[in-house]
Amino acid sequence: MKSFIAERGVVAPMDRANVDTDLIIPKQFLKSIRRSGFGPHLFDELRYLDEGYPGQDCSKRPQNMEFALNLPRYQGASILLARENFGCGSSREHAPWALEDQGFRCIIAPSFADIFYNNCFKNGILPIVLGADVVDSLFRELYAAEGYKLKVDLEAQQVTTPSGDVYGFEVDEFRRHCLLKGLDDIGLTLEDAAMIRAYEQTARERSPWLFDVIK
Amino acid sequence: MAAQTLYDKLWQSHVVVQRDDGSALIYIDRHLIHEVTSPQAFEGLRLAGRSLWRRDANLAVPDHNVPTERVERSGGVAGIADPISRLQVQTLDDNCRDYDIVEFEINDRRQGIVHVVGPEQGATLPGMTVVCGDSHTSTHGALGALAHGIGTSEVEHVLATQCLIQQKMKNMLVRIDGSLQKGVTAKDVVLAVIGKIGTAGGSGYAMEFGGEVVRNMSMEGRMTMCNMSIEAGARMGMVAVDDITLDYVRGRTYAPTGDMWEQAVAAWRELHSDDDAHFDRVVELRGEDIKPQVTWGTSPEMVLPIDGHLPDPAKIENHTQREGVLRALEYMGLQAGMPITAIRPDRVFIGSCTNSRIEDLRSAAAVVRGKRVASSVKQALVVPGSGEVKQQAEAEGLDRIFIDAGMEWREPGCSMCLAMNADKLGAGEHCASTSNRNFEGRQGFGGRTHLVSPAMAAAAAIAGHFVDVREW
Numbered sequence A: 001m002k003s004f005i006a007e008r009g010v011v012a013p014m015d016r017a018n019v020d021t022d023l024i025i026p027k028q029f030l031k032s033i034r035r036s037g038f039g040p041h042l043f044d045e046l047r048y049l050d051e052g053y054p055g056q057d058c059s060k061r062p063q064n065m066e067f068a069l070n071l072p073r074y075q076g077a078s079i080l081l082a083r084e085n086f087g088c089g090s091s092r093e094h095a096p097w098a099l100e101d102q103g104f105r106c107i108i109a110p111s112f113a114d115i116f117y118n119n120c121f122k123n124g125i126l127p128i129v130l131g132a133d134v135v136d137s138l139f140r141e142l143y144a145a146e147g148y149k150l151k152v153d154l155e156a157q158q159v160t161t162p163s164g165d166v167y168g169f170e171v172d173e174f175r176r177h178c179l180l181k182g183l184d185d186i187g188l189t190l191e192d193a194a195m196i197r198a199y200e201q202t203a204r205e206r207s208p209w210l211f212d213v214i215k
Numbered sequence B: 001m002a003a004q005t006l007y008d009k010l011w012q013s014h015v016v017v018q019r020d021d022g023s024a025l026i027y028i029d030r031h032l033i034h035e036v037t038s039p040q041a042f043e044g045l046r047l048a049g050r051s052l053w054r055r056d057a058n059l060a061v062p063d064h065n066v067p068t069e070r071v072e073r074s075g076g077v078a079g080i081a082d083p084i085s086r087l088q089v090q091t092l093d094d095n096c097r098d099y100d101i102v103e104f105e106i107n108d109r110r111q112g113i114v115h116v117v118g119p120e121q122g123a124t125l126p127g128m129t130v131v132c133g134d135s136h137t138s139t140h141g142a143l144g145a146l147a148h149g150i151g152t153s154e155v156e157h158v159l160a161t162q163c164l165i166q167q168k169m170k171n172m173l174v175r176i177d178g179s180l181q182k183g184v185t186a187k188d189v190v191l192a193v194i195g196k197i198g199t200a201g202g203s204g205y206a207m208e209f210g211g212e213v214v215r216n217m218s219m220e221g222r223m224t225m226c227n228m229s230i231e232a233g234a235r236m237g238m239v240a241v242d243d244i245t246l247d248y249v250r251g252r253t254y255a256p257t258g259d260m261w262e263q264a265v266a267a268w269r270e271l272h273s274d275d276d277a278h279f280d281r282v283v284e285l286r287g288e289d290i291k292p293q294v295t296w297g298t299s300p301e302m303v304l305p306i307d308g309h310l311p312d313p314a315k316i317e318n319h320t321q322r323e324g325v326l327r328a329l330e331y332m333g334l335q336a337g338m339p340i341t342a343i344r345p346d347r348v349f350i351g352s353c354t355n356s357r358i359e360d361l362r363s364a365a366a367v368v369r370g371k372r373v374a375s376s377v378k379q380a381l382v383v384p385g386s387g388e389v390k391q392q393a394e395a396e397g398l399d400r401i402f403i404d405a406g407m408e409w410r411e412p413g414c415s416m417c418l419a420m421n422a423d424k425l426g427a428g429e430h431c432a433s434t435s436n437r438n439f440e441g442r443q444g445f446g447g448r449t450h451l452v453s454p455a456m457a458a459a460a461a462i463a464g465h466f467v468d469v470r471e472w
Helices: A027-031 A092-101 A116-123 A132-144 A175-181 A185-190 A193-206 B006-013 B040-047 B085-097 B113-123 B135-143 B152-161 B186-197 B219-231 B243-249 B258-268 B317-330 B358-368 B385-393 B397-404 B453-464
Strands: A006-014 A077-084 A104-111 A126-129 A149-153 A158-161 A167-168 B015-018 B023-027 B030-034 B057-061 B128-132 B146-149 B163-167 B170-177 B205-212 B236-239 B279-287 B292-296 B301-303 B347-352 B379-382 B430-433 B448-451
Touching: A006 A104, A006 A132, A027 A092, A027 B085, A077 A132, A077 A149, A077 A175, A092 A116, A104 A132, A104 A149, A116 A175, A116 B057, A158 B358, A185 B152, A185 B163, A193 B015, A193 B023, B006 B146, B006 B205, B006 B236, B030 B113, B030 B152, B040 B085, B040 B152, B057 B085, B057 B113, B113 B128, B113 B135, B113 B219, B113 B385, B128 B135, B135 B146, B135 B219, B135 B243, B152 B163, B170 B186, B186 B219, B186 B279, B186 B292, B186 B301, B205 B219, B219 B236, B219 B243, B219 B358, B243 B258, B279 B358, B347 B358, B347 B453, B358 B385, B358 B397, B358 B453, B385 B397, B430 B453
Parallel strands: A006 A077, A077 A104, A104 A126, B030 B057, B030 B128, B128 B146, B170 B205, B170 B279, B205 B236, B347 B379, B347 B430, B430 B448
Antiparallel strands: A006 A149, A149 A158, A158 A167, B015 B023, B023 B163, B292 B301, B292 B448
């Protein structure tokens, strides 16, 4: 996994509450058995005027120029500013895969859905929770200034605006550690293989109906 | 020992390692696998040269992509017309063969929607930790299990280690006391809960459903409620074990028998929140107050009772909320202030992991018996949740009732809940659907979903518009 230490980048707005994972990446693209290539279909139904299908060349599709992410000023953005309950709905990891593939490394919102939030950390994306009033003011600054950039520092757990305002954010210690180092958490867990085996031994004695039934 | 909630008990009994940073390694008893979220996990396992930790903890079934039309279905995997869907289902078969994982293949009698199949086979049991790369895994919490959806990275983690690294959630109790009016079902109750607390209301919580209404509810109803806890923001929903749970589990294929059954029951009897357990949040509803519910917008929280009228954005002060309502009205092609009963579905879908169990089909059949689908309704699909549900429904003659009414009786699968197969809405079409999500485009590009109970969907199919099933 890519590590995340700090990011200074252009911010793009996703100015609506309850953005669901169906909206982030529609179901027809979930048929892929690969992990990459979802970027051109990020927000497919908002971004294009026609219906998308897997494997097509998106460069020739009619774009919806009312959708903010299509505007020239937001091209190359690496930070997404969003509203409440971002990433609600399905558990599809294709949602962070699409965001990452499109170049987003960080999402800032007043709140995230639990499964999506967790999935971000597995893909080198940092989801940051800031107060609704702070997010509101960031939206105002973003709309007022073309080329608006934020600096995100995971080590210091701070977001810094162009005018020098600094906002601290909370992040769970284990997730922070993994993201900073770009750690493979399966490898970490396997370091405890003996503990897992010991647990299984006890569980087998206590609840034998949980073992060797499906075979 | 301090009083514990059901969630506290399930969590504590599965801790392998408690770490100083607040995270814990949690053991997973059952891992359910389907074709959409698993291919990249198996690929990851292969690329890292890792082996499967414990094969008998896994059970696989294809459900999202499978065709539900008998002709296409009869050709098995090779007969799936869409080559991309076919490859995904084939990849599941290949992976299960390579790793020796038990799979109910496409035309196995036990095949069906993973969240219908698990409890039906006794593959998910009380007291288990159950995960699957699907957010509606919360369904299995109805059995008194700790069950939640995970992403593909975690699918790989479970395949490789039989564990997950988790942070403990807060406890929420949703208590529904009193009794339900005739015609009001579990679906209406859970939609009313979502309407009350919002789609983020349960974020950060494990949600237990309790109270007299839930205690009197069938397992099918409890599964419907836990299924949609995720639509209330809670990735896990659960209900305490009682006699209704045990009666449901007894005799299922993978459930224990004989002395082991008695031993299991003794353990399962403890799976309830202690009387004085602490909940971080308690939400209360009265059963009598709940009317049949219909969603009108593009989020499950945009829900109203059948006698309600659509909201007027002009009367909403909060900017983000007002914009949300405006956008939803526009997407849905509906007018502020119009009555719910004026909405006319073009299609009707009875199915999904929320409402495709035998009780759901019985309730829909009771409404349509001897009647005909309205001429304005282009299609009414009935998709049983599994091969076993289908067989049971046919033994009871329910298929004839649906067919005689002008409905289509299909093969089991996820179908039009998320339209990954051929069953989908056309742009602009309204659907009375027993599924769980009314997001934009969920049931097809430009499609407009209204979430309802099976009885309400059936009544709308006959009447041609939403009607109050209490007066049916």
